[in-house]
Amino acid sequence: MKAKITINTSNIIGDIDPRIYGSFIEHLGRAVYGGIYEPSHESADDMGFRKDVMELVKTLNVPVVRYPGGNFVSNYNWEDGIGDRAKRPRKLELAWNSIETNEIGVDEFQEWVKRAGSELMMAVNLGTRGAEDARNLVEYCNLETDTYYADLRRKNGFEKPFGVKLWCLGNEMDGDWQIGHKTAQEYARLACETAKLMKLTDPTIELVACGSSGPLMPTFGEWERTVLRECYDHVDYVSMHSYYGNPDNDTADFLASSMDMEQFIIDTAKICDEIKEEKKSDKDIMLSFDEWNIWFHSNEQDKKIEHWQVAPPLLEDIYNVEDALVVGCLLITLLRHCDRVKIACLAQLVNVIAPIMTETGGRTWVQTIYYPFLYSSVNGRGKALRTVCECGTYNTKNHSNVPFIESITVDNGSGITLFAVNRSSDESCELELSGFEAYRLVSHTVLTNDDMKLCNSVNEPDAVAPVQQEISGDIILAPRSWNMLKFTLK
Ligand code: AHR
Secondary structure: EEEEEEEOOOOOOOEEEEHHHHHHHHHHOOEEEEOEEEEOOOOOOOOOOEEEHHHHHHHHOOOOOEEOOOOHHHHHHHHHOOOOHOOOOEEEOOOOOOOOOOOOOOHHHHHHHOOOEEEEEEEEEEOOOOOHHHHHHHHHHHOOOHHHHHHHHHOOOOOOOOOEEEEEEEOOOOOOOOOOOOOOOHHHHHHHHHHHHHHHOOOOOOOEEEEOOOOOOOOOOHHHHHHHHHHHHOOOEEEEEEEOOOOOOOOOHOHHHHHHHHHHHHHHHHHHHHHHHHHOOOOOOOOEEEEEEEEOOOOHHHOOOOOOEEEEOOOOOOEHHHHHHHHHHHHHHHHOOOEEEEEEEOOOOOOOOOOOOEEOOOOOOEEOOOOHHHHHHHOOOEEEEOOOEEEOOOOOOOOOOOEEEEEEEEEOOEEEEEEEOOOOOOEEEEEEEEEEEEEEEEEEEEEEOOOOEEOOOOOOOHHHHHHOOOOOOEEEEEEEEEEEEEEEOO
């Protein structure tokens, strides 16, 4: 098979906001306890953070980490996680039927984020709490005033404010599983008033309003319209969440998942613009795709996990080669919409539907999905170029006209990087490139395997890993492969 990829370096989609490579740590399963934090671990630093995990996170170069949830945040009292650890309450955590010890809270997490070279994206509880608690948290984190919550932070040992710029107004509030689930109108009013108080406290912060918890929710569309009609002037982003899976073992269809992501982005952006028009506003609402990933492998095993444990092994999906290809396609899709998607969070980062895994008390290893994320995060910065790909298509149960090749080109300044996935099960693809004349191919990194179900594990951590392909005359994308081609100016 052949495909032609055409670019023009002056035909730019937009600047890639680095926060498109964000991620997420929730108080869920072993993400925090046994994941990023384990004071008895041999690699623990002076605060009990695992340095082995920290190194892998740093390599990923994640600019922003959403915290502390997720569903968890909707029954969380942030005050439980500050100050003297000996006095912190041990609580029932109702979102995930676990026990929360509160050993880690915002005091510690903001320090972990700094040590990881990242920034905190903080969610506030709009499930069981409201505007008052949210504004208090903003004061605690960000203010230098001589007032109660800023003083409390100082008393807890943090003279300097944490400087949290990005805040989420609750989580998935349209979902009936959400603690404190609300109708669109109920959420819209609460989000609006909370946003006002938070911005009065610190006008420099940016706010993300909850969108629907997924494109298949019956609320999708009307929820966004209702929320934006109420909150338009007070918020900066609307959130999007979507998880993909292959429960029917239909790889060809699964590989087309990014088409669903693409449609979701287009539809949500259209709704934002519709309300902009209605309001005669000059402001654009941007998109924060703050939960995306593959999530289905662990569904059955999670049903067997006993309630009321500390850090139970929940949502520990083990990812294979086809999952890595889908993650590669999803990243390409986010880049193609970087003019609108300014923030995106791979959900999540450690142990819970995650690229990085740990043994509690033992080793770390990386999953297949670590690699497309790593290479995109490191090499996919700069400007996304409009990338036209002429190639064949195929049809599946749920998708029509699926292009065999998914691709995007990024202008990194000193060179360009082409990311491409070949979805074909049996045909390699010879690429013809147009618009690349000023550039020379310097490397071709490939992730593929004959066995689409192959996974890494703690004992075989390198079963799946990218390899460097020799550069010869032709550029060939292997069947079912993720590829990164780096070019420098001639
Ligand atoms: O990321 C796991 C969960 O998925 C989050 O807690 C929730 O927001 C979503 O439903």
